[in-house]
Structures are given as structure tokens and as C-alpha cells.
Amino acid sequence: MAGHLGILGHSAEGAALCFRTFCAQADEHPDVTLDCIPFARCMPAYERGDYDAIRETMAVSLGRLARAGADFFVCPDNTVHQALERPGPEFPLPGLHIAEVVAERAARDGRGRVGVLGTKYLMDGPVYPEAFGRRGIAFELPDAKDRELVSDIIFGELVKGVFSESSRGEYVRVIERLADRGCDAVALVCTEIPLLVTPEVSPLPTLDSTRLLATAAYEVAGGERPLPSWRGGPVLTGGVTA
Template sequence: MKHLGILAHSTEGAALSFLSFCQEGFQRLGEHDHPDVTLDYIPFGRSMPAWDTGDHDAVRKTLAVSVDRLARAGADFFICPDNTAHLALGRPGPALALPGLHIAEVVAEQAARDGRTRVGVLGTSYTMDGPLYPRALGSHGIAAEIPDPEDRRLINEIIFSELVNGIFTAESRAAYVEIIKRLAARGCDAVALVCTEIPLLIKPADSPLPTLDSTRLLSTAAYDVATGLRPFPTWYGGSPTTP
């Protein structure tokens, strides 16, 4: 089995990814068993000034340090359970020290398998306004739909003031559900929860639309790579269509 490296960029999402990966092993391999896994986390706050100024190249350099450390720890490949971080990982630059799975590609593959045609996208403002999901979903002929500006503002505010800090309230859950209802009214047949903390707030039973849980989908895909059930990744940063 291959050794997974988890490149953490926000606390709650990385923790959920770690737990989900290990739980896949418990379910498929047996009690207390899973492929080797190492998590590396440079505090999120060190990258926030660069995010605020749009300096994705600076964020990429910080993330690359984590990938280097994962490689030195013996990891064979990596995942980053943070959708927004892929805006930086996708920037041109030196090849990362390990190959990785691209989270938006994993989500888009599942949407295609499910036969989706129009997917609502819920994440940080960086992710909702950025090219990740229009590109990844579009490559499968699936339209990406984002909430209206005021809904995007509210989603982003709840993520950064609550979810990344481990705060999950009934009021915020109800607000997200109303936003998903509005996406359903606009013709969406699924909603992608593409801030890795959102699945901790919105469970499938809460959502008016079928959900695409980016955190758990990525962890499952990583497990499949580690156990030889999925092809070994060839993405070393930059555009996900090229190594």
C-alpha cells in the first residue's frame, strides 16, 4: 500500500479528511487498519495575508514547503483537503515534490458518474468566484452554478467566522439550506460542498439537493490510490490537465 500525505491548509477540513481516510481503512481492511498517512500543517493564518491580497504565488510557495516535508516523511503522493488552496497549487511554478489528486477533478468525476447536468457550488468566495469548478465540471459537460452575490457573501462569512473555527450552528445550517433551495429553483440537480468544512454543517439529509462532499470524495479517492484501486496521480501542481 502507498503512503498518503495530507497537505492541511485549514483545521476542520484537514481533520475530517484524516478521519475519513482512516475510516475507509477500518471499513475495508478491518479494525484499526489503514494505509500509512502523514499530515503536515503550516498554520492557516500565515497564508491569509497573501490570500487577502490575491498573491496566490506566495501561497503556493508555502504549500510547497508542506509537500516537501511530506515527501521527506515518506509519503508517496498527497492530497490537499482545501478547495481554495487549489487556486494556488494550480499556479505555474516548480513541480511539487509529490504527485497529488486534484480535489475539483475528483468532485467533477463523481458528478459525471451521477449523471449531473448543473451543479451548484458552495465554498469560499475565492472558490465560488474562481475558475476551479467551472473548468473541472465543464470538462465533463456539466454547468457550474454559483449563488447570488449576497448569498455568496453570507456563505463566505460563515465559513471564516464559524466553520474553520469548529463552530456549527442551527442558524447557519438553515441559511445554507435556503441558499441550496434557491439553487434548486435555478435548475441545479446537485450541490457541491467545496469548502471542506461545509459537510460538517450540511449533512445529506439536511440538503434539498443531492450533495457532492468534496472532503469525503477526496479521502475515498486517496484510499483507492493507496490500495491500487485507482491509477496513481500524475499531477505535480499547475494546470490539472498537465503534470
């Protein structure tokens, strides 16, 4: 049994939701340690596309989690996985890859075309196209104007703990458009979006990346799922979650 989970925090709301979801699985839950370097410290690197610098920052957190006794890690931030996938020294802990967990669930549910909502960096990047592609699942993005809107709400509101009815309405509209384009599910792959868009209001079935990751982590910690082998860097064909 792996036991001790390390949560590599990045944005506070998503990290807190992952932590709460993991701990809510049972009163006597496995040990968990959360480490979080301020999100704002990485924003200049995101703006200039310097994912190697972000990877180095995340490696500092992972070192602290390893020294705290964690056996494996999860990162409840989808966008940062573009940095975690960059080539570099192996991380001191193995980790579950959030996109692999989401794509694994989409495949299990028989999804054929999935809409993707996240930050502009994530939507324009390779993480989810590649994770879905490894399983033969098509994906759709909102149009350019809606991608900008979705991302602005994330950075202007969601990461600050602001969840407004007007923003919820905009996200529902964007999801309706994805449904019109043939999507049979929507992946909420900014870890704060599930706090705004619940299954009850979504026009499509949701793939909640935060809660899927926390559940998979609990299964690893409890010995129901194998200890992951991925230690950062490119994802190999066939996935990295087991």
C-alpha cells in the same frame, strides 16, 4: 501499491475530517502523514490575491511530506487549489486534485447542473468552472449577497469548529435557491461545509468534496486507483486524477 498518503493540511477542521475519513476505511489502513502550516499565515496573501505566495507556502509542506515518506498527496482545501494550479516548479509528490475528484463523481452520477458552495475566493475563481466544464457539466453560484454570506460563515464559524443551527438554516435556504435555478446537485467545496450541511438536511443531493477526496485517496493507497500524475500547475484537458 502507492501506500503512504500525505495530507496537505490548510484549515484544521477540513484536514481533520479528511484524515478521519481516510483512516475509517479500515482498521489496517495505509500509512498517512498530515502536515499543516497555520491557515492564518496565508490570509494576507488571499486578501491581496497573491496565489504564488500561497503556492510557495504549500510547497514547504509538500517537501516535508515527501521527506516523511509519502508517495502521493491530497489537499482537503478547495480554495488552495487556485494556488496549486499556478505555474511553478513541480511539487515533490504527485497529487489528487480535489475538483477533478468531485467533477468525476458528478459526471458518474449523471449530473447536468451543479450548485457550488465555498469560500468567496473559490466561488469567484476558475477551479470548479473549469473542472465541471471539462466534463460538460453546467454550474451555478449563489447570488452575490448569498456568496458573501456563505463565505462569512466559513471564515467566521466553520474553520473555527463552530456549527450553528442558524447557519445551517441559511445554507439550506441558499441550496433551495440553487434548486429553483435547475441544479440537480450541490457541491460542498469548502471542506468544512459537510460538517454543517449533511445529506439529510440538504434540499439537493450533495457532492461532499472532503469525503470524496479521502475515499479516492484510500483507493490510490490500496492500489484500486492509479497513482496520480499531477504535480501542481495547470490542469490538462481530460483531468488529472489518474
